[in-house]
Amino acid sequence: xxxxxxxxxxxxxxxxxxxxxxxxxxxxxxxxxxxxxxxxxxxxxxxxxxxxxxxxxxxxxxxxxxxxxxxxxxxxxxxxxxxxxxxxxxxxxxxxxxxxxxxxxxxxxxxxxxxxxxxxxxxxxxxxxxxxxxxxxxxxxxxxxxxxxxxxxxxxxxxxxxxxxxxxxxxxxxxxxxxxxxxxxxxxxxxxxxxxxxxxxxxxxxxxxxxxxxxxxxxxxxxxxxxxxxxxxxxxxxxxxxxxxxxxxxxxxxxxxxxxxxxxxxxxxxxxxxxxxxxxxxxxxxxxxxxxxxxxxxxxxxxxxxxxxxxxxxxxxxxxxxxxxxxxxxxxxxxxxxxxxxxxxxxxxxxxxxxxxxxxxxxxxxxxxxxxxxxxxxxxxxxxxxxxxxxxxxxxxxxxxxxxxxxxxxxxxxxxxxxxxxxxxxxxxx
Amino acid sequence: xxxxxxxxxxxxxxxxxxxxxxxxxxxxxxxxxxxxxxxxxxxxxxxxxxxxxxxxxxxxxxxxxxxxxxxxxxxxxxxxxxxxxxxxxxxxxxxxxxxxxxxxxxxxxxxxxxxxxxxxxxxxxxxxxxxxxxxxxxxxxxxxxxxxxxxxxxxxxxxxxxxxxxxxxxxxxxxxxxxxxxxxxxxxxxxxxxxxxxxxxxxxxxxxxxxxxxxxxxxxxxxxxxxxxxxxxxxxxxxxxxxxxxxxxxxxxxxxxxxxxxxxxxxxxxxxxxxxxxxxxxxxxxxxxxxxxxxxxxxxxxxxxxxxxxxxxxxxxxxxxxxxxxxxxxxxxxxxxxxxxxxxxxxxxxxxxxxxxxxxxxxxxxxxxxxxxxxxxxxxxxxxxxxxxxxxxxxxxxxxxxxxxxxxxxxxxxxxxxxxxxxxxxxxxxxxxxxxxxxxxxxxxxxxxxxxxxxxxxxxxxxxxxxxxxxxxxxxxxxxxx
Numbered sequence: 001x002x003x004x005x006x007x008x009x010x011x012x013x014x015x016x017x018x019x020x021x022x023x024x025x026x027x028x029x030x031x032x033x034x035x036x037x038x039x040x041x042x043x044x045x046x047x048x049x050x051x052x053x054x055x056x057x058x059x060x061x062x063x064x065x066x067x068x069x070x071x072x073x074x075x076x077x078x079x080x081x082x083x084x085x086x087x088x089x090x091x092x093x094x095x096x097x098x099x100x101x102x103x104x105x106x107x108x109x110x111x112x113x114x115x116x117x118x119x120x121x122x123x124x125x126x127x128x129x130x131x132x133x134x135x136x137x138x139x140x141x142x143x144x145x146x147x148x149x150x151x152x153x154x155x156x157x158x159x160x161x162x163x164x165x166x167x168x169x170x171x172x173x174x175x176x177x178x179x180x181x182x183x184x185x186x187x188x189x190x191x192x193x194x195x196x197x198x199x200x201x202x203x204x205x206x207x208x209x210x211x212x213x214x215x216x217x218x219x220x221x222x223x224x225x226x227x228x229x230x231x232x233x234x235x236x237x238x239x240x241x242x243x244x245x246x247x248x249x250x251x252x253x254x255x256x257x258x259x260x261x262x263x264x265x266x267x268x269x270x271x272x273x274x275x276x277x278x279x280x281x282x283x284x285x286x287x288x289x290x291x292x293x294x295x296x297x298x299x300x301x302x303x304x305x306x307x308x309x310x311x312x313x314x315x316x317x318x319x320x321x322x323x324x325x326x327x328x329x330x331x332x333x334x335x336x337x338x339x340x341x342x343x344x345x346x347x348x349x350x351x352x353x354x355x356x357x358x359x360x361x362x363x364x365x366x367x368x369x370x371x372x373x374x375x376x377x378x379x380x381x382x383x384x385x386x387x388x389x390x391x392x393x394x395x396x397x398x399x400x401x402x403x404x405x406x407x408x409x410x411x412x413x414x415x416x417x418x419x420x421x422x423x424x425x426x427x428x429x430x
Numbered sequence: 431x432x433x434x435x436x437x438x439x440x441x442x443x444x445x446x447x448x449x450x451x452x453x454x455x456x457x458x459x460x461x462x463x464x465x466x467x468x469x470x471x472x473x474x475x476x477x478x479x480x481x482x483x484x485x486x487x488x489x490x491x492x493x494x495x496x497x498x499x500x501x502x503x504x505x506x507x508x509x510x511x512x513x514x515x516x517x518x519x520x521x522x523x524x525x526x527x528x529x530x531x532x533x534x535x536x537x538x539x540x541x542x543x544x545x546x547x548x549x550x551x552x553x554x555x556x557x558x559x560x561x562x563x564x565x566x567x568x569x570x571x572x573x574x575x576x577x578x579x580x581x582x583x584x585x586x587x588x589x590x591x592x593x594x595x596x597x598x599x600x601x602x603x604x605x606x607x608x609x610x611x612x613x614x615x616x617x618x619x620x621x622x623x624x625x626x627x628x629x630x631x632x633x634x635x636x637x638x639x640x641x642x643x644x645x646x647x648x649x650x651x652x653x654x655x656x657x658x659x660x661x662x663x664x665x666x667x668x669x670x671x672x673x674x675x676x677x678x679x680x681x682x683x684x685x686x687x688x689x690x691x692x693x694x695x696x697x698x699x700x701x702x703x704x705x706x707x708x709x710x711x712x713x714x715x716x717x718x719x720x721x722x723x724x725x726x727x728x729x730x731x732x733x734x735x736x737x738x739x740x741x742x743x744x745x746x747x748x749x750x751x752x753x754x755x756x757x758x759x760x761x762x763x764x765x766x767x768x769x770x771x772x773x774x775x776x777x778x779x780x781x782x783x784x785x786x787x788x789x790x791x792x793x794x795x796x797x798x799x800x801x802x803x804x805x806x807x808x809x810x811x812x813x814x815x816x817x818x819x820x821x822x823x824x825x826x827x828x829x830x831x832x833x834x835x836x837x838x839x840x841x842x843x844x845x846x847x848x849x850x851x852x853x854x855x856x857x858x859x860x861x862x863x864x865x866x867x868x869x870x871x872x873x874x875x876x877x878x879x880x881x882x883x884x885x886x887x888x889x890x891x892x893x894x895x896x897x898x899x900x901x902x903x904x905x906x907x908x909x910x911x912x
Contacts, residue, residue, distance in 0.1 A: 265758025
């Protein structure tokens with residue numbers, strides 16, 4: 001259950017996360033927090049892995065065939081030709097590809113620009129390299145990019161901009177104009193771009209995912225990272241890659257070699273088959289996810305949240321709490337666990353930018369994953385409906401107040417019940 | 431996962447405040463945190479407002495007062511280039527940390543081996559596969575819903591428990607699988623996570639030459655200072671005086687690889703006790719790479735963590751790959767007390783985040799292997815070792831018989847080549863056998879240039895064929911008659 005902690009979407013201390021997770025387990029909550037499917041991986045890819053294990057692809061290996069497939073797929077989807085021998089590095093998931101890329105090009109005291117809200121590991125990777133992260137906020141409700149704001153954040157020390165599209169947590173797919181503007185700025189400031197495109201195949205309603213690398217002047221200054229995890233529902237296999245200009249790719253390879261030496265061999269083999277899937281696979285994938293997206297958006301709106309921006313990509317919905325809700329996102333999440341038995345992610349952990357305007361909304365959002373069986377989502381919808389019925393009327397069944405404070409270097413998370421007479425178990429989880 | 435907000439600090443709950451150490455000399459700049467937790471860079475990654483002074487390591491001590499945190503503003507360490515001194519137009523795209531990384535010798539000789547159709551006794555991985563029951567366990571996991579998705583970052587509970595159980599069986603030490611075991615993507619990642627998580631830039635780390643090349647590379651990546659102590663033939667014994675003088679008040683850690691790649695040495699109890707006493711005297715960590723712990727032909731494998739007073743300062747590393755002939759699966763682990771594990775886990779979470787789930791499940795099955803598995807493993811490797819050693823001696827090598835691992839070092843001087851690289855190039859091109867020139871595993875390459883490393887993790891026919899080629903084509907230079 002602690003898996004949803006690994007998403008690191010919570011800017012809470014681990015004791016708080018553990019606490020929420022324990023609550024979720026205790027109430028047997030339906031998990032719409034974690035960013036991985038609860039349905040099986042496609043049979044074809046599993047069989048490919050099994051075949052690889054049986055055919056003794058179990059020792060260290062460099063699987064050039066996988067590099068070839070990655071390059072081929074990149075050319076098919078993005079129209080860019082890359083050399084699979086010199087420009088592709090297979091890594092242990094996109095996670096490792098990103099940190100290897102960062103360590104390969106970022107020096108101490110460099111600056112790296114991140115677009116907020118953002119997945120937490122970007123900042124952590126930047127800091128691991130001893131560099132400074134600068135956050136530029138995207139603006140709600142549609143998470144538009146204010147290009148002047150980005151420009152003001154860039155300067156002579158900017159080494160790279162990290163762009164995640166389709167975007168976690170908002171589901172935004174950066175449009176052509178935004179990407180073109182980002183590209184122009186990267187060229188002007190002579191900096192690199194590192195992209196996270198793991199949701200590249202999860203785009204809906206005619207939206208097209210275009211890689212930043214395809215824009216003028218960008219091919220020689222972009223590192224594209226992605227993986228098979230989300231596309232093929234195998235987040236636990238750890239197969240990802242980085243595509244970069246030759247010199248940078250070689251550097252990424254060197255770092256990768258020192259970090260992990262290689263990605264799991266049988267899954268590299270299986271990925272070769274997976275990446276040669278025909279277009280029907282991707283069409284079906286998108287159709288299935290689109291249905292789920294619509295279901296979850298409806299569910300949330302029914303519950304009183306507002307889905308101001310229906311995600312065009314990824315498998316997350318970033319919904320805004322009802323304006324009348326008096327407390328914070330973390331409180332809402334805790335309440336939902338207890339009362340509805342559904343767990344989602346408070347959005348505050350994704351907001352890093354320091355500004356009063358961000359402060360005004362940073363604890364008003366929650367992230368809901370729809371990479372789940374339809375049955376799971378339907379159960380969640382039922383549970384939330386019941387919860388809403390319960391809480392309609394003047395007095396909430398349980399009013400939770402949450403506070404956290406720092407005392408002597410430790411952080412205390414308290415949930416107290418304001419309704420008297422509740423059994424002790426509701427207050428014991430501190 | 432812990433990313434504390436900028437106004438609060440979070441301590442791992444398992445910490446004992448009595449073990450807090452103050453770093454730095456000025457009270458204003460000091461931050462109290464337990465010794466051996468994490469590298470400074472990791473701290474600043476996690477706690478952006480943390481005051482961290484760049485004071486030298488000298489001056490560390492154990493503080494017995496209660497934990498205090500000075501909430502002063504960030505002290506700019508100010509070392510090195512100032513913010514504006516590097517003109518942007520000339521800034522290289524590649525980071526400076528790459529400057530310390532060298533291309534590996536393995537790639538070169540693997541490529542040569544392929545080109546010349548040579549039998550590859552260079553690369554340290556088997557040309558046979560692991561047991562069926564482990565592969566079946568992986569397949570079963572792949573076919574189970576949920577087991578193809580992200581595992582818990584530091585390992586699936588069942589595997590952590592198995593690792594703890596095995597460690598207990600072997601060393602008698604009881605470790606907490608939840609707080610003291612971390613699963614990583616191979617021992618490679620365990621090494622990287624240990625270095626990134628626990629070693630600061632400028633720290634001194636002692637290595638025994640010859641060493642597995644990734645030690646030097648990862649230490650270079652974290653900008654540590656390597657102090658090398660050389661093991662020499664015929665028995666590669668630890669040189670006591672050299673070791674003692676390598677330790678200083680700046681020593682952060684010593685890395686021990688036993689059984690040892692490439693020499694096949696097994697560190698004796700006496701040697702480990704010496705290392706242990708020096709670690710305790712200098713308050714240094716021991717990083718123990720024990721991936722070949724089941725490949726012991728003579729003597730006994732001892733985990734330094736089991737020596738008195740050592741568990742609290744030891745990181746024990748191991749993996750699935752060598753023991754079960756599944757080197758491509760990349761399942762490894764680190765066992766360390768909570769305050770060290772914490773640093774390793776933080777680094778690990780940023781390196782690979784999680785480890786291949788179905789293969790972790792299979793490793794649980796692997797670690798349940800009966801004793802007979804390990805006995806057979808040793809028997810089979812013994813047989814291969816014999817064939818190799820006989821064959822090498824037969825053609826004129828001076829062979830240093832290994833007590834463990836599946837490597838053997840031999841002296842190629844009788845063949846008249848100027849150094850190991852030249853010898854190995856000749857061997858692969860003209861004789862059709864690939865081996866590894868080990869001089870790059872030494873701090874001083876000269877120490878290794880008369881040696882060559884052969885691997886016997888190959889099936890018997892392959893080894894026999896290789897020996898046949900040596901016999902047919904590798905000749906000593908004719909003696910010049912006067």
